[in-house]
Amino acid sequence: MKKQQPNKFEIHFSYIKRQLNGRKLGTHNSGTFALDSNGCVVPGASTEIENLANNPLIGQMAKGIIQRWAVCQSLDFSHQLELGIRYFDLRVATKPDCQEIFCVHQLYGSKVTDLTDAVDKYLKAHPHEVVLIDFNHFYCFEAEHHIQLATLLLSVFGTKIxxxxxxxxLTLRRMWEDKKQVIIFYQSPEVEMFPEFFLSDTIISPWPNTPDKELCKQYLNQKLTQKHKKFVVCQGVLTPTLATIMAGLFGSLENWTKPWITDFTTWIRVSDPCQHHLNIVITDFVHNSEFIQTVIDLNKCKVKAELH
Structure with missing residues (x-):
């Protein structure tokens, strides 16, 4: 029987031989592929969004617009993993009269258990892969909800954490020897008692917060040339303003951001890797561009350079 060849995107971690300093592929707002426009908006949404969504005349239409501009990924967690994604950027929230915890972005999306199930299944099938999960925004969360989420993560991943x-x-060799496959960033002091989690002082993720491509690149160049003794996330994302959305009322974030993702991928390729101190690169709609292959190729070049 012919031996099955591994998917080229499944082995990109193999190019990072020693330190965890290669560029990890990530997705921005990773759990937004299933945002529900028929449900309620997330507590903590802006007053403007809440007023529009709750308007009895235009509420449903408004939530459709919100959904199109809040969805940042089209692929579910399993398909993201298969494509090569190893870092998940998550906003989570509880929902009134519901025991589940959800991935959110203005609207409610997939359950956190969808993420844990997908990652756990993938890691069992790929014992040398490492996945980073970053919980960085919490909405409608009390202390008991943090304990609930922490308990879920510990019960699913256990000694893999x-x-x-x-x-x-922290090296891949050390993680492989210790049979560790998951790094969990939990950016809340509510879980300081759990030694399994990396807290907010171990990761930095500068947010450009602009709809302008050139300003975004200038911001990233400025921030990523600074050295930090922590994980550094490069947010290659544009943020639409209200004026942007109003101008493209029946458009979507996916269509609006397509040219930028191509431009960002080129920026990654031509920028001097030695000048940028980063570990993780994220953007929107990663399946629509050469983003993934570009990052993998850069990691290959980095390893070759270190070996010579």
Whole structure:
């Protein structure tokens, strides 16, 4: 029987031989592929969004517009993993009269258990892969909800979780030897008692917060040339303003951001890698561009350079 060849996107971590300093592929707002325009808006949404969504005359139409401009990924967690994504950027919230915790972005999306199930299944099938999960925004969360989420993560991943440690000593070789496959960033002091989680002081993710391509690149160039003794996320994302959305009322974030993703991918390719101190690169709608292959190729070049 012919031996099955591994998917080229499944082995990109193999190019990072020692330190966890290669560029990890990630998705921005990873859990937004299933936002529900028929449900309610997330507590904590802006007053303008809440007023539009709750308007009895235009509420449903408004939520359709909100959905099109809030969805940042089209692929579910399993397909993201298969494509090569190893970092998940998550906003989570509870829902009134519901025991589940959801991935959100203005609207409610997939359940967090969808993420944990997909990652757990993938890691069992790929024992040398490492996945990073970043919980960085919490809405309608009380102390008991943090305990609920922490308990879920510990019960699903168990001994696969790499505990918080000195980042300078964290290597893939060490993780493989210790049979660790998951790094969980939990950016809330509510879980300080759990040694399994990396807290907010271990990761930085500068947000350009602009709809302008050139300003975004200028911001990233400025921020990513600074050294940090922590994980550094490069947010290659444009943020539409209200005026942007009004101008493209019946458009979508996906169509609006397509030219930028191509431009951002080129920026990654031509920028001097030695000048940018980053570990993780994220953007929107990763399946629509050469983004993934570009990052993989850069990691290959980095390893070759270190070997010579």
């Amino acid at each position: 790499c505990p918080n440690c000195d980042l300078q000593s």
